[in-house]
Amino acid sequence: KQEVTQIPAALSVPEGENLVLNCSFTDSAIYNLQWFRQDPGKGLTSLLLIQSSQREQTSGRLNASLDKSSGRSTLYIAASQPGDSATYLCAVGRSYNTDKLIFGTGTRLQVFP
Amino acid sequence: DVKVTQSSRYLVKRTGEKVFLECVQDMDHENMFWYRQDPGLGLRLIYFSYDVKMKEKGDIPEGYSVSREKKERFSLILESASTNQTSMYLCASRSAGGPVTGELFFGEGSRLTVL
Numbered sequence: 001k002q003e004v005t006q007i008p009a010a011l012s013v014p015e016g017e018n019l020v021l022n023c024s025f026t027d028s029a030i031y032n033l034q035w036f037r038q039d040p041g042k043g044l045t046s047l048l049l050i051q052s053s054q055r056e057q058t059s060g061r062l063n064a065s066l067d068k069s070s071g072r073s074t075l076y077i078a079a080s081q082p083g084d085s086a087t088y089l090c091a092v093g094r095s096y097n098t099d100k101l102i103f104g105t106g107t108r109l110q111v112f113p
Numbered sequence: 114d115v116k117v118t119q120s121s122r123y124l125v126k127r128t129g130e131k132v133f134l135e136c137v138q139d140m141d142h143e144n145m146f147w148y149r150q151d152p153g154l155g156l157r158l159i160y161f162s163y164d165v166k167m168k169e170k171g172d173i174p175e176g177y178s179v180s181r182e183k184k185e186r187f188s189l190i191l192e193s194a195s196t197n198q199t200s201m202y203l204c205a206s207r208s209a210g211g212p213v214t215g216e217l218f219f220g221e222g223s224r225l226t227v228l
Contacts, residue, residue: 034217043117043203043219089156091217100171101217103156 002027002094006104013111017080021107023073023090031093033073035064038087038106047088048075080111116140117220119204125226132191134223136204145187146205146217147171147179156203162187194227201225 003026013019023033032051036044048057048064050073056065063076073090087108091101120135138145146161148171158171160179168179176198180188187206191198204220 036219041222041224043119043221044205046216046218049216091156100158100161105153105155 002030002092002102004090004092004102004104006088006090006107008107009105010108011110013080013109015080015082015111015113017111019077019080019109021075021077021088021109023075023104025071025073025092025102027094028068028071029094030068033064033066033093034091034101035062035073035075036089036091038089040087044089077109080109082111082113085110117204117206117218119202119220119223121223122221123224123226125228126194127228128195130194130227132194132225132227134189134191134202134204134225136187136189136206136220137185138187138206138218139185140206140208140218141184142206142208142218143184144207145181146207147177147187147189148203148205149173149200150203150222151200159189159202191225194225196227199225199227 005024034049035047050066061078087106089106091103117138147159148156162181178190202223
């Protein structure tokens with residue numbers, strides 16, 4: 001059974017820091033991995049989608065990497081800003097049942113001025 | 114930009130009431146999903162739909178049903194609401210490219226409280 005873990009559960013950093021959020025999964029047979037952002041009381045906003053054949057994806061200050069063999073993905077946020085404060089979730093697409101994503105429980109990030 | 118709209122952001126219902134949660138997407142996506150999100154449990158899939166009039170059970174379908182009469186609209190129905198259905202409900206859609214290429218887009222969520 002695929003399990004997705006995000007550590008740490010919460011993170012607080014000063015503005016300007018570069019930071020890394022981690023996502024681990026137990027079954028390396030995945031189709032893709034997607035990173036989302038969720039603001040309090042809101043829905044999820046898609047940040048980056050990495051296909052299983054890719055190693056990384058970049059969007060602005062965000063860079064996500066994927067290492068299937070080790071069951072890990074990282075989301076790198078450069079020069080963090082208070083507006084980056086949110087919960088970040090990763091989700092993996094399972095290969096044997098491709099329509100169901102398995103979500104991690106998220107990392108709650110606070111960036112203070 | 115893809116827009117997924119959930120008609121009700123906040124609802125308060127009484128036990129035993131029938132509840133309809135509506136979701137509309139404007140990008141002609143074939144696939145639509147209903148999740149619920151609870152603290153400590155994360156997101157759990159309730160139902161999904163590949164196309165009009167098609168539906169598949171997710172991980173926690175008990176107590177719920179769905180309707181997809183038009184491609185753009187996917188409704189979640191609670192036939193007889195119970196207090197353990199108090200939750201945040203999230204609708205999502207994706208193109209039929211599927212998970213290999215398809216990015217999942219979410220609505221803003223509907224927070225349901227059942228008294």
